[in-house]
Amino acid sequence: MKTVFVDTAALIALGNKQDSFHLAAWQKQQVLVKNQTKFISSDFVIAEFCNAFSRVKLRATAVQMVNSIYQSKAWTVISINEDLMAKSFALFTQMQDKEWRLVDCSSMIIAGDNQINHNFYGR
Numbered sequence: 001m002k003t004v005f006v007d008t009a010a011l012i013a014l015g016n017k018q019d020s021f022h023l024a025a026w027q028k029q030q031v032l033v034k035n036q037t038k039f040i041s042s043d044f045v046i047a048e049f050c051n052a053f054s055r056v057k058l059r060a061t062a063v064q065m066v067n068s069i070y071q072s073k074a075w076t077v078i079s080i081n082e083d084l085m086a087k088s089f090a091l092f093t094q095m096q097d098k099e100w101r102l103v104d105c106s107s108m109i110i111a112g113d114n115q116i117n118h119n120f121y122g123r
Contacts, residue, residue: 003038004118005111008048008103011041015053015061033074041069042078042110044103078110 011023031037046066053062069075078084083099088106095105 001036001038002032002118003040003114003116004032005107005114005116006039006041006045007010007107007119008052009043011045011049012052015049015065016058037074038076039069039072039074040076040110040114040116042103043080043104044106046077048103058067064106080106 009021010025010060013019013021016022020076046069050062050066053059070077080088084106087109088102091105091109092100092102100108110116
């Protein structure tokens, strides 16, 4: 069974109908669900998504989407623990020539640790 890593941009595109990538993200999600794909993400990604949707008009969408994610058997959300934080920060420190955010680094660590070769990016 295929597993994909879902990043913040994908969640934003899915949740915001005004996003220029909304339709493409929604269509991709439909195909992945039809193919019984497993989704994996992290607390960091969920936090970034909620921050992006903190405006009052978007908050209800964020609450609904996050509740659906946590209730779905198709989703796994990796908690950021001390070990993952240390690995993520080490990668962040090592890659000073890149404009990778700490969340990006943690996502790469999670994908590597879970042997995920597929990503669901909204953009």
